[in-house]
Amino acid sequence: xxxxxxxxxxxxxxxxxxxxxxxxxxxxNITKNDLSKKGKLILMTSINPTPAGEGKTTTxxxxxxxxxxxxxxxxxxxxxxxxxxxxxRKGTATGGGESEVLPVDxxxxxxxxxIHAITAANNLISxxxxxxIYWKSNLNIDxxxxxxxxxxxxxxxxxRDIEIKISKxxxxxxxxxxxxxxxxMTILSLSIDENDLRWRLENALVAYSKDGKEIFVKDLKxxxxxxxxxxxxxxxxxxxxxxxxxxxxHCGPFANIATGTNSIISTKLGLSLGDYCVVESGFGxxxxxxxxxxxxxxxxxxxxxxxxxxxxxxxLNLHNDFENNFKHLEQHLKHVSxxxxxxxxxxxxxxxxxxxxxxxxxxxxxxxxxxxxxxEAYTNGAEGAKKLAIKVDEIANKKFSFKRLINDNDSxxxxxxxxxxxxxxxxxxTFSDKATEKLEDIKKTAYKxxxxxMVKSFASIDGNDAKLENYNLEIKDLEVNTGAKFIVxxxxxxxxxxxxxxxxxxxxxxxxxxxxxxLK
Numbered sequence: 392x393x394x395x396x397x398x399x400x401x402x403x404x405x406x407x408x409x410x411x412x413x414x415x416x417x418x419x420n421i422t423k424n425d426l427s428k429k430g431k432l433i434l435m436t437s438i439n440p441t442p443a444g445e446g447k448t449t450t451x452x453x454x455x456x457x458x459x460x461x462x463x464x465x466x467x468x469x470x471x472x473x474x475x476x477x478x479x480r481k482g483t484a485t486g487g488g489e490s491e492v493l494p495v496d497x498x499x500x501x502x503x504x505x506i507h508a509i510t511a512a513n514n515l516i517s518x519x520x521x522x523x524i525y526w527k528s529n530l531n532i533d534x535x536x537x538x539x540x541x542x543x544x545x546x547x548x549x550x551r552d553i554e555i556k557i558s559k560x561x562x563x564x565x566x567x568x569x570x571x572x573x574x575x576m577t578i579l580s581l582s583i584d585e586n587d588l589r590w591r592l593e594n595a596l597v598a599y600s601k602d603g604k605e606i607f608v609k610d611l612k613x614x615x616x617x618x619x620x621x622x623x624x625x626x627x628x629x630x631x632x633x634x635x636x637x638x639x640x641h642c643g644p645f646a647n648i649a650t651g652t653n654s655i656i657s658t659k660l661g662l663s664l665g666d667y668c669v670v671e672s673g674f675g676x677x678x679x680x681x682x683x684x685x686x687x688x689x690x691x692x693x694x695x696x697x698x699x700x701x702x703x704x705x706x707l708n709l710h711n712d713f714e715n716n717f718k719h720l721e722q723h724l725k726h727v728s729x730x731x732x733x734x735x736x737x738x739x740x741x742x743x744x745x746x747x748x749x750x751x752x753x754x755x756x757x758x759x760x761x762x763x764x765x766x767e768a769y770t771n772g773a774e775g776a777k778k779l780a781i782k783v784d785e786i787a788n789k790k791f792s793f794k795r796l797i798n799d800n801d802s803x804x805x806x807x808x809x810x811x812x813x814x815x816x817x818x819x820x821t822f823s824d825k826a827t828e829k830l831e832d833i834k835k836t837a838y839k840x841x842x843x844x845m846v847k848s849f850a851s852i853d854g855n856d857a858k859l860e861n862y863n864l865e866i867k868d869l870e871v872n873t874g875a876k877f878i879v880x881x882x883x884x885x886x887x888x889x890x891x892x893x894x895x896x897x898x899x900x901x902x903x904x905x906x907x908x909x910l911k
Contacts, residue, residue: 434695453768457780470643489772542573548890580642595874646673697787736763
């Protein structure tokens with residue numbers, strides 16, 4: 392493996408523009424690098440995943456390695472793993488086999504401390520709110536109307552709903568989220584530079600006063616302290632794959648609650664440095680891809696030059712696609728066609744896949760004129776993704792006429808309707824009384840033109856995980872995330888604080904002779 396310094400030199404990044412964290416990790420100073428777009432953006436998505444996942448990360452890593460193998464200058468951009476899932480059930484988020492980003496242990500554990508900084512910044516806001524209440528400051532905060540939540544980067548179900556004692560006479564209900572689902576994580580991931588981060592922090596809504604006035608972080612007078620805590624966390628981290636492809640790993644917002652993609656800063660940095668920047672969006676195209684197109688691109692020009700949709704035989708079997716003529720797969724493919732984007736289907740090969748089913752899938756794709764290629768990077772590394780890289784390089788250079796689904800002048804209801812109709816394939820939906828009241832309140836504010844960020848289960852395309860007859864999608868609640876600049880729309884009940892399973896991965900981990908073992 393090449394030293395990270397050599398890789399940075401290959402991309403003409405000067406030593407004064409980065410900081411080294413050991414031999415294989417560095418942070419890049421964004422203020423000293425030109426973030427104007429030069430390369431092409433490749434966006435990874437998938438069909439609804441099995442519990443084991445569909446290998447989007449493995450495919451993204453393999454594709455990046457494959458592109459470099461065929462002589463292209465490719466950079467990978469991924470989300471940073473949360474320690475909650477690493478110690479829980481889901482495990483690591485750095486690929487596998489011959490398609491990995493390294494060093495696996497560091498990336499999945501403390502890495503460069505970004506998630507710890509995000510946790511500290513988030514909780515400093517909470518501590519300050521409660522201090523203002525304790526000292527009965529002139530902000531006159533209503534302790535029953537605090538909307539900001541504490542966070543921790545672990546799966547701890549006991550912290551979901553608790554009661555905290557602020558003073559002898561004042562107590563309030565508190566709710567913890569996992570750090571990946573926190574407001575600061577979303578704010579940092581959507582910031583385009585330090586000035587934008589400061590603005591988002593200043594204007595993040597945290598509570599209401601006793602006379603109904605909105606209270607923002609700027610009213611707490613701690614924005615400067617927050618900027619100090621986040622001064623290094625805003626800088627993208629760069630590591631490398633097994634095949635020495637530079638890999639930006641920065642921020643990790645959840646996709647079923649927030650945007651589900653790495654930071655805008657790291658994506659723009661990747662596009663400024665390489666011919667290609669390969670970005671992974673979270674879960675299936677009904678979540679990560681939808682939010683990339685309708686939330687992230689609501690305020691930014693990050694239109695994918697090619698979308699790669701990952702499928703596996705095991706997921707197609709889970710959704711009964713071999714019995715219903717690939718209906719589930721076709722629904723996801725239509726999501727991409729809504730925007731007239733270039734598309735390649737990546738068949739992520741898993742040892743033991745049924746050859747007859749593979750033939751049937753390929754025949755259907757050919758019959759319906761979809762571009763596709765096999766990905767065997769897990770077992771064969773860069774060489775196993777070479778054919779996929781050639782196909783993506785070909786398709787990404789084709790002209791396309793991008794069209795938006797959601798427009799600036801669409802009402803909140805129209806924005807929700809377009810997502811529900813075109814992504815969930817549901818004709819009707821209803822608002823609860825609570826959601827209706829919130830909707831009318833938001834319409835009276837300056838936030839009414841924000842994009843909508845849908846909260847939905849990842850397991851099914853319409854959120855009907857229980858497969859109920861006469862299913863009705865109900866909008867249960869709405870709230871404005873003023874720092875992120877979007878309206879959160881709750882459909883399914885999605886947990887923002889996971890719990891540990893009965894036999895979590897943490898029970899199999901150890902440090903032996905200073906080597907981490909048991910990471911899965």
